[in-house]
């Protein structure tokens with residue numbers, strides 16, 4: 001290693017340490033950061049100066065008495081200069097959110113749109129309009145955009161959406177079809193939603209997030225991080241078999257969870273309400289067929305979850321997407337099955353809760369991943385900021 005490389009990597013590491021300390025324990029004075037990190041005060045001052053310059057940290061305006069009575073100015077994570085964009089293409093809607101570095105949502109946009117059978121460029125053009133509106137707002141607020149995340153409803157590997165059967169898409173790179181000033185990171189909506197739940201939900205670190213939509217996906221979070229599997233395709237809970245002789249599924253198999261608890265199956269079994277909101281109205285009104293459909297879907301969900309728990313030893317399951325508004329009618333039957341299948345074997349059953357974030361979970365996770373990366377590893381953002389200023 002040359003001297004210069006060693007210096008650069010040490011600086012990058014020290015930036016991470018200083019920012020980590022302020023983001024976890026701030027507001028802190030420079031002297032307090034030096035004390036907590038073991039770095040010299042002059043090193044901390046230089047690093048904090050660079051982070052303030054780039055808009056990652058800000059002086060809080062508060063002073064605290066320092067050693068020998070000298071006041072120190074406290075610094076905090078800045079919520080006013082750096083932001084990220086979370087985007088989502090789902091079967092029934094498009095959504096965008098603008099998230100600042102301190103974790104505040106500055107704008108959310110949502111457009112109900114039946115994307116089934118729409119060509120990718122048509123859908124991406126609509127999403128571009130929403131994204132442009134969010135970019136205008138970011139500009140107006142004086143934010144620098146650090147990156148964007150795009151959630152899609154299908155398996156994703158390396159920026160490629162392998163398939164989105166409900167949209168009729170195959171091998172599409174939607175992130176590259178958007179015209180944004182930053183790179184776009186693509187992932188499955190259940191994965192992003194699971195991360196959204198870690199960062200903005202109940203703060204649990206080990207759980208299975210289950211996203212009910214037209215398809216059913218799951219994001220497995222272990223120790224606060226997403227488990228992705230060998231090909232990044234873990235969590236296809238919708239195709240876990242509930243009954244091998246059950247109704248055919250679009251995957252070519254039979255009796256998959258999706259054929260019982262996916263949105264279309266659920267609405268059809270309930271007698272054909274047009275939307276989940278209509279279904280919720282029916283069950284609230286005591287409609288028996290709708291209640292039976294939910295109970296049946298809940299039992300199917302319980303069977304698939306029992307298999308997941310036996311395999312992974314989970315003690316918490318979070319139900320999101322369409323399962324959140326239907327939680328009151330699905331969770332009882334699902335928990336009944338979990339008790340029957342797991343109680344004797346394990347002595348306990350996992351806690352099943354409803355997502356607090358509802359339909360915002362995926363965009364929050366997508367934008368949150370960018371924000372968390374900047375905080376965990378500020379070096380690349382600082383370098384880009386310096387380059388932009390020198391250009």
Ligand SMILES: [Zn+2]
Pocket residue numbers: 238239249250251252253254256258
């Ligand atoms: Zn299937």
